[in-house]
Amino acid sequence: MGEVKVIGSTLSPYCTRVEWALKLKGVEYEYIHEEPFNKSPFLLSHNPAYKKVPVILHGHRAVAESLVIVDYVDDVWKENPLVPQDPYEKSLARFWAKFSDDKCIRGAWNACKAEGEAKEKAIESAKESLSFLEKQIEGKQFFGGEKIGFLDLAVGWIPLWLGAMEQVGEMKLLDAEKFPSLHEWSQNFNQIPVIKEALPPREKLVAYFTASVRAVR
Amino acid sequence: MAAGEGVKLIGYWASPYALRVEWALKLKGIEYEYIEEDLPNKSALLLQCNPVYKKLPVLIHDGKPVAESLLIIEYVDEVWKEKYPLLPRDPGERAKARFWAKFTDEKCVPAVMATFTSQGEEQEKHAKEAQENLKTLESGLEGKPFFGGETIGFVDISAAWIGIWAKIVGEIVNIKLVDEEKMPLLCAWLQGVLENPIIKDCLPPGEKLLEHNRGFHRMLTGAAST
Numbered sequence: 001m002g003e004v005k006v007i008g009s010t011l012s013p014y015c016t017r018v019e020w021a022l023k024l025k026g027v028e029y030e031y032i033h034e035e036p037f038n039k040s041p042f043l044l045s046h047n048p049a050y051k052k053v054p055v056i057l058h059g060h061r062a063v064a065e066s067l068v069i070v071d072y073v074d075d076v077w078k079e080n081p082l083v084p085q086d087p088y089e090k091s092l093a094r095f096w097a098k099f100s101d102d103k104c105i106r107g108a109w110n111a112c113k114a115e116g117e118a119k120e121k122a123i124e125s126a127k128e129s130l131s132f133l134e135k136q137i138e139g140k141q142f143f144g145g146e147k148i149g150f151l152d153l154a155v156g157w158i159p160l161w162l163g164a165m166e167q168v169g170e171m172k173l174l175d176a177e178k179f180p181s182l183h184e185w186s187q188n189f190n191q192i193p194v195i196k197e198a199l200p201p202r203e204k205l206v207a208y209f210t211a212s213v214r215a216v217r
Numbered sequence: 218m219a220a221g222e223g224v225k226l227i228g229y230w231a232s233p234y235a236l237r238v239e240w241a242l243k244l245k246g247i248e249y250e251y252i253e254e255d256l257p258n259k260s261a262l263l264l265q266c267n268p269v270y271k272k273l274p275v276l277i278h279d280g281k282p283v284a285e286s287l288l289i290i291e292y293v294d295e296v297w298k299e300k301y302p303l304l305p306r307d308p309g310e311r312a313k314a315r316f317w318a319k320f321t322d323e324k325c326v327p328a329v330m331a332t333f334t335s336q337g338e339e340q341e342k343h344a345k346e347a348q349e350n351l352k353t354l355e356s357g358l359e360g361k362p363f364f365g366g367e368t369i370g371f372v373d374i375s376a377a378w379i380g381i382w383a384k385i386v387g388e389i390v391n392i393k394l395v396d397e398e399k400m401p402l403l404c405a406w407l408q409g410v411l412e413n414p415i416i417k418d419c420l421p422p423g424e425k426l427l428e429h430n431r432g433f434h435r436m437l438t439g440a441a442s443t
Contacts, residue, residue, distance in 0.1 A: 049320055049353050061309040068315045075308035087295040091283045098285065099269060132269060 002059030004029040007043050009036050010200045011208050013105070013157035014066035015054040019198040020153050021070045025077040036208075067097055070153060082150045096136055096143070097154035103129045104155075108162055112169030113213045119171070126173050134179040142185065152189065158182070159190040160199055168209040224249040225277040227263050229256050230421050231429050233378040234286040235274040239419050240374040241290045245300040287318055287375060294371070303371040317357045317364060318375040324350045325379055329394060333386045334437050344392050351383070351395060355403040362409055373410050380407035381420070385430050 004022065006029050008015030022029050034043050034053050046055045047064040055064045056072070063072050074082045084090045107126035114122040133155060137143055143151035158174065166173055176183040190196060226242065226249050228235030242249050254263055254273055266275040266282035276283045276292065283292050294303045305311050328347035335343055354376065358364060364372030380403075383394040397404045410416055 049316075049324070058309075061312075063309070063312045063316070065316055065319055068312050068319065071315065072308055072312040075311060087292055088278075088281055088283070090295070091288050091292040094288050094291070095283075095285055098288070 005032055005057040006030070006054055007032045007034055007046065007057070008054040009034050011036065011205055012053060013161045016198050016200070017066055017153045017156055018054045018056060018069050018073070020156065020195060021073040021082060023194045023198060024080055024082065024148070025073060026079070027073070027077055067094075067101070067154060070150060074150070080147075082144070082153065084144070084149065093143070093149065093151045096133070096151055099129075099132065100151075100155050100157075104133065105157060105161075108165050108173060111171060111173065112165040112209065113216050114169075115217065119169075123171055123173065127175075127178070130173060130179055130182065134182045137181045137185050139181070141188070148189070148192065148195075156189060156195065159186040160202060160205065162186075164202060164205040164209055167206055168213055223277075223279045225252055226250070227252045227254060227260075227266065227273050227275045227277070229254045229273055231426060232273060233382060236378055236419060236421070237374050238274045238276065238286050238289050238293075240416055241293050241303060243415050243419060244303070244369065244374070245293065245297050247293065247297055247300070287322070290371065290375065303365070303374070305365070305370070313357070314364065314371045317354065317372045320350075320357070321354060321372075321376040321379060325354055325376075329379065329383055329386055332392060332394065333390060333434065336438065340390070340392070344394060347383075347394050348396065348399070351379075351403060352400055355400050355406075358402055358406055360402070363406065369410055369413060369416070373406075374416075377407060377410040377416070380411065381426075385427055388427060389431055389434050 004027055006015070006018055006022070008018065008031060010016070010033065019029075019031070032042070034040060039051060043053065043055065044051055046057065046062040047053075050064060052064070054066055054069060055062055056069045058072075058076070063069050071083065084093055104126070107122070107129045111119060111122035111126045136151075142148045143155060162174055174183055174186060190199065224242070224247060226235070226238060228239065228251060230253065239251075252260075252262070254260060259271060263273060263275060264271055266277060267273070267284040270284065272284070274284075274286055274289060276289045278292075278296070283289050290303060304314055325347065328343055328350050331343035332340055332347050357372070361367070363369050364376070380395060387393050387395075395404060395407070411420070
């Protein structure tokens with residue numbers, strides 16, 4: 001079918017999850033780095049609808065939207081399946097992945113940049129969202145069961161990115177006492193070699209979040 | 218799994234999200250029991266089946282709830298995969314289909330909604346954005362009669378209701394969002410989908426839907442609608 005290229009930004013958890021999917025499948029790819037605030041004509045030509053990273057180029061195909069890409073990667077390269085085979089389990093994995101993207105990441109970021117009373121409220125709301133994920137991981141090693149899967153990759157922003165947001169936002173969301181299972185999963189996830197090797201440096205992420213928060217306050 | 222065994226759909230007559238799931242079920246010839254929610258009084262069943270979002274539609278299959286309309290359609294397509302496949306088999310085409318359904322929900326719908334609820338200069342800005350996004354959606358057709366190719370598929374049933382809604386919004390706020398001159402292919406596509414007998418049969422009554430949305434508009438803007 002052709003070589004694989006990923007247009008991405010290393011600080012983006014949406015791009016990292018695509019790299020994780022490819023690495024788990026043993027797929028070689030070329031990474032084309034995009035500057036976050038200086039979008040190239042190359043990116044814009046391959047994703048005119050959203051104008052965002054990540055985009056995967058595979059032969060003549062261009063696929064955008066990170067979870068759609070991970071689904072695509074799982075579809076094309078059948079070894080080491082990421083998405084559950086059972087239709088009901090599949091729907092649950094996709095549901096929680098969407099929930100994580102729609103509510104948890106946004107909620108954590110809102111709490112990070114908020115101040116005063118609004119911050120207290122945002123923290124409570126973010127914790128409430130995390131409590132749903134806690135219930136999903138209870139009694140399991142990974143969201144995918146004994147091996148990491150689609151949902152682990154979707155929620156994989158938590159160990160590093162949430163940690164960085166907590167630092168910059170001077171708050172604690174992933175409370176080990178309140179969310180013991182999610183906390184334990186978080187510790188284990190980032191230790192997996194394939195996961196670890198795609199992570200951006202924490203200092204760079206912290207610096208990026210610090211600048212972003214400053215820009216909105 | 219016996220086809221049609223224990224399939225229930227919790228919906229609402231005016232909900233486009235419930236409508237798209239019904240379209241999927243009907244195209245696939247799946248028998249189901251429809252449970253109408255008495256909004257805004259959400260039933261205990263709905264809250265039990267979707268405690269996270271507390272929203273409809275929810276499909277209950279053999280006692281197991283599936284929420285989020287696009288996920289429900291994918292689930293249905295997978296369980297009853299031999300009956301009228303909605304998603305393409307080819308991974309690249311499948312990814313494209315998921316992309317356009319997502320784009321409709323994330324870009325087209327909010328812009329149309331924002332046009333509906335805003336006024337003055339802000340409304341003009343949102344209307345322009347809605348039209349741009351609808352034009353982008355049109356490009357996804359790639360010159361075919363349907364997103365599914367020669368027959369109605371996943372994107373068609375996910376996105377077509379926006380044509381109904383844009384018309385309603387247009388009537389209430391007096392702005393034409395779906396322009397035949399600027400979006401001829403999109404208009405032809407909408408006609409093609411909405412004239413299909415199975416699709417047409419599920420549509421809520423036009424006048425009732427218009428009045429329902431007029432009421433919505435009055436509530437949201439406090440304006441006396443035209």
